[in-house]
Amino acid sequence: MIPRPKPERFRLRRTMLFMNAQKPGLIKDAYIYGVDSIMLDLEDAVAENQKDAARFSLYHALTAIDYGQTEVIVRINGLDTPHWQEDIRCAVAGGVDGVRIPTCESAQDVRLVEEHVLAAEREFGVGEGRTLIMAALESPKGVLNAPEIAAASDRLFGIALSAGDFHRSMHTHYVPGGIELNTARSLIVMAARAAGVQCFDTVFTNLDDEEGFEAEVRMIHDMGFDGKSLINPRQIAYVHQTLAPTPKEIETAELYVRTYREQSQRGVGVYTVNGKMVDIAFIKDADRVLALAKACGVYHGDL
């Protein structure tokens, strides 16, 4: 069995690539793409009469394949199906880093999954509290309950918008520019920030529309999302490039941190740099930018 390091609740998660857990050809070398997380799917990608086979395949993939630094999450089946409990047993026994709850609608849903995850950790002798949880919000109810869901568990690292079902239940469809998801996206980012967890945007399914994909990545980055779910490895590079701080942002952050250190030693709390006012609020953001730059591998300074 390949031992996996203890999952980190908060780590870099710019990209999360969906993979069908039932397809050996896909999952055997999923780690080579340099994606932050892979999402082995037991839900929609797996036909109803292959749910059992997908779990056998998943268990052996988890225990036999060395995914290195790539985080491995399993999307379990919905809480209204007969499959999710066995999905959790299988994933936890295999030492997965986290499980994703599809169509999560309440804090109670998160707690229910947490109970079963804990039971599985005990049954299989996996360290208690090891397995992380994330919740996918796919319905109006789920999105409106985002604040309670985001704060429901110490295991929960983030919430994600999943637009396929959301579109249907809202009687709408994909619109370039994303007006139809505007409220959902805003609520999700705000709920995540209020609870101190991460948030992830939905997949972009039209692989031929590169321009549309890139525009969407820039938009969700500007909105404050931590990452995006992906369906194809060729979508990874653009997200990584876009979500990394720019040289200009890094330079400004460094300048703020350095000058703030000097000024605060002299007893000054607020001052100006290049005509802009700087105080402690800017420094917190500058620290975040530098931490992100380091995690993305684009920081070469000495702060």
Added chain:
Amino acid sequence: MEIRKTALAGTLESSDAQVTVSPGDSGIELTLESSVMNQYGRQIRATVLDVLARLGVRDCRIKVVDKGALDCTLKARVECAVFRSNGISAGKVPWGGDIR
């Protein structure tokens, strides 16, 4: 474990293997077809027999059509077919026990 009825698991896609088990009465009768027979035939055979022994299957006919599956895929397909033949593949599977 007995083989109670014919059961199949896996596909004929690349990197997969399709395994069919059915009841037998004279030990393990293994038929193997593989796209990498010359290089890996012996190893595939050993893995299949090893899984059957671990599951306590003594008598069965088993057909494996291998399309270049990794060892972990092969194991998953054999185990799933055996569990399906007993109608016990959908829940309370002994992960980490008989399945390992």
